Amino acid sequence: MKILFFLLISSLIIFSTQARSIIPRPQPLSSLKQDEGNCNYVVIITTSTSSSSAPDDVSLRFGDAYGNDILVPHIDTASLHPGMEHTFVVNGTCVNATVCYLFIYVSGNEGWMPQDVSIVELGGVQLDFPFNAHIPNNTWFGHNNCFPPPPPSPPPPAPAPAPANAASLAVE
Template identity: 35%
Template sequence: MFQRKMMRALCFVLLCALILKSSLARSSINSPLPNPEFKINSANHQNVGTCAFTVRLVTSCSSVAYTRDQISISFGDAYGNQVYAPRIDDPSTMTFERCSADTFEVYGPCTNQICYMYVYRSGYDGWLPQRVEVYGSNTEAVSFDYNDWIPADMWYGFDYCSPYAGGAARSSKSTMK
């Protein structure tokens, strides 16, 4: 009887450890990462005005009051279609204020389902985005949860284009807030 209880307790502890390890691995996969290899594909922008995208950037309430930093974004699909929006910031209008959402109309090549999103920040103020959402006419809405300070002078974000990435951006209008 004692051995059976010990085996059950041991199995329970191992099961809990496995679940904890799995959830920790999943959370690190779904966290933004720096990508020093990421490059803007300038050859891909020959049809720049083809499709319109609405990009909504939600700034965390834990961010600085506002940032004067230069903010750029790039997103795309698994087929090499890349949308690049340089300098979406505008310090004169106080974009990216704490606890706010800023919406931009961005034009670029049409994409299939968007599976990567990178943000580039240059400056000294810092910026903590909570979420970046992208809406396009030819693709489902997608949301990337950052909740992390964007490092200076490097592309920082998510790439779920690889089938081995282990996760996916939340995709569907029901996930948008």
């Protein structure tokens, strides 16, 4: 009887260790891949319906508390119209932890107001950064939910010079 009980318990242990979960695990988005130390992130910018026209230049900076920083210079502002959502993929350094800060740099037409900016990480985690405020001109503005704070912001790359013509030359 003891042998039969031992065999029954042993077989239950063996079969239970080989059982697989039937609950599917979350999978990364197919558009988000990781290769050679870089990762893709989906960035979603929703412009407020109260916003004026898009600024001349918009740059983003986001990252984690470990100094992994992704700079997105000169976003195509053509689709940053009031009430519209602009989605694009960014390739940058892989973060070691969840993205915890996001800053926006704006230059040009004042009055542009993003409603929120979302970052979707490799694992499909979406992080939302609400704004609903006018972004000050020529300064990094945003959210820092990290501890410790990230390193200081670098200035955005200089915009490409416009072609010179007689009408655009000014004398000071």
